[in-house]
Amino acid sequence: MTTMRRGLILFAHGARAASWAVPFERLRDQTRERVAGAVVELAFLELMTPSLPDTIDAMRAQGIDDITVVPVFLGKGGHLLRDLPALCDEVRAAHPALTLNVAGAIGEDPGVQRAMTDYCVNSLGG
Amino acid sequence: MTTMRRGLILFAHGARAASWAVPFERLRDQTRERVAGAVVELAFLELMTPSLPDTIDAMRAQGIDDITVVPVFLGKGGHLLRDLPALCDEVRAAHPALTLNVAGAIGEDPGVQRAMTDYCVNSLGG
Numbered sequence: 001m002t003t004m005r006r007g008l009i010l011f012a013h014g015a016r017a018a019s020w021a022v023p024f025e026r027l028r029d030q031t032r033e034r035v036a037g038a039v040v041e042l043a044f045l046e047l048m049t050p051s052l053p054d055t056i057d058a059m060r061a062q063g064i065d066d067i068t069v070v071p072v073f074l075g076k077g078g079h080l081l082r083d084l085p086a087l088c089d090e091v092r093a094a095h096p097a098l099t100l101n102v103a104g105a106i107g108e109d110p111g112v113q114r115a116m117t118d119y120c121v122n123s124l125g126g
Numbered sequence: 127m128t129t130m131r132r133g134l135i136l137f138a139h140g141a142r143a144a145s146w147a148v149p150f151e152r153l154r155d156q157t158r159e160r161v162a163g164a165v166v167e168l169a170f171l172e173l174m175t176p177s178l179p180d181t182i183d184a185m186r187a188q189g190i191d192d193i194t195v196v197p198v199f200l201g202k203g204g205h206l207l208r209d210l211p212a213l214c215d216e217v218r219a220a221h222p223a224l225t226l227n228v229a230g231a232i233g234e235d236p237g238v239q240r241a242m243t244d245y246c247v248n249s250l251g252g
Contacts, residue, residue, distance in 0.1 A: 008250055015203030023201050023233045030243040038250055070249050072242070074200060075149050077141030103249040106242055107149045115241035116198070116232055117156040123196050123229040124134055124164055 014044035074107030133193040140170035200233030
């Protein structure tokens with residue numbers, strides 16, 4: 001058995017309505033199917049659990065020492081400009097041996113932008 | 127010259143940081159390039175302008191009588207379950223002759239989900 005030493009965390013905002021999480025859970029499941037040798041988890045900024053620090057603590061307890069965080073946010077506002085960096089500082093202080101990578105906002109990816117444009121264009125119908 | 131009678135509104139949350147709107151503005155511009163015969167605008171729920179009702183008022187004033195709203199939200203929480211329907215009720219009461227269509231959340235589209243999965247997988251690198 002190979003020990004998985006890498007983690008991928010899909011970091012989302014969270015909401016009061018449980019239905020909100022459905023597309024994020026689907027994204028996590030679809031990502032898991034395509035990623036070998038990494039643990040893939042969802043984590044939330046607020047209103048839903050687990051939090052990002054709790055998720056990282058749990059991964060560290062599994063021996064994972066290399067974690068990539070993907071912000072599943074459309075735009076880069078206060079949550080990604082201030083809240084996420086503050087959480088990452090906290091995590092790095094608690095886990096000095098951890099390699100922590102943070103990707104750009106998913107909504108700024110050109111491929112995601114193309115797919116969103118397709119959806120907008122198609123929503124007009126004939 | 128053909129009068130454009132259809133409108134497409136990309137409806138987003140809004141944020142305090144101006145940088146947040148950049149991918150939404152790009153989405154609007156890319157959609158405009160591919161849509162002929164429809165006016166394409168951004169509108170915001172809060173913190174940014176214009177609002178959805180103001181955008182619809184302006185489209186009505188241009189003679190547009192068929193409007194599609196695309197919620198540029200990843201998940202369907204309180205904003206799409208309650209706030210957007212309330213805004214649509216308000217708009218329909220003010221504009222009884224308007225045809226108002228509301229698409230599903232952009233984040234629940236299978237094509238957008240696929241592109242987001244690609245981004246998550248690729249973010250792990252080699």
